[in-house]
Amino acid sequence: MNHQHIITATQHWLTSFIIAYEICPFARHVHEHDAIRYRVLDSADVADCLAELIAECQHLDTEPATETTLVIFSAICRDFDDFLDVTALAEQLMVDLGYEGIYQLASFHPDYCFGGAEPDDAANATNRSPYPMLHLIREASIELALQNYPNPEQIPERNIALCRELGLTRIQALLAQSSR
Known part of the structure; x- marks a missing residue:
């Protein structure tokens, strides 16, 4: 799959689900200001992917x-457990290199499942995406956005x-549209 197809699918997911349903109430602003960088990694080597991160x-x-x-990982982390391992390595590497408190790392995967949740719980969709991906977010930007957002702890x-109201079937259909 070429990079543009993967980026287009990711942008569709972002606009049709994350922004449309305000899963992340801060995504609209950065999307509308073209302040999101999309980076597709083709390597199947974990060390290469961490270096690119x-x-x-x-x-x-x-x-x-x-x-x-x-x-966005195009060739690695198809298995959710493998993705969790890479995410843990990425988080530790960011701490080791002094990026803790500067950038926050959020994780998304097509099969995302919160610990203790059933795989078919629609709540998992908050972190489901068309491709495995790690999201680097500026901590300072989060802090600034939270100052102007009422009750952010309720997000x-x-x-x-x-997600439970929408139901897993409807959310899966939205994700499937993103992957085309």
Whole structure:
């Protein structure tokens, strides 16, 4: 699959689900201001992918106009458990390199399942995406956005309720449209 197809599918997921249903109430602003960087990684080597993730941190260090980066894995982490392992390595690497508190790492996967949840619980859809991906977010931007958002601690509960109301079938259809 070529990079443009993967990016287009990711953008469709972002606009038709994340923004349309306000899963992340801060995504609309960065999307409308073209401040999201999409980076597709083709390597099947974990070390290469981690090196590219850190390169994206360095990009954010030097490019203030880029608000956030979606690092999309096209050839690795198809299995959710493998993805969790890579995510844990990425989080530790960011701590080791001094990026803790500068960038937050959020994770998304087609088969995302919260610990203790059933795989068919629609609540898992809050972190489901067309491809495995890690999202680098500027901590300072999050703090600023939260200052102007009422009751941000209620976002996860609202999203869970919304996803359960929408139902897994409808959400899976939205994700399937993104993957075409």
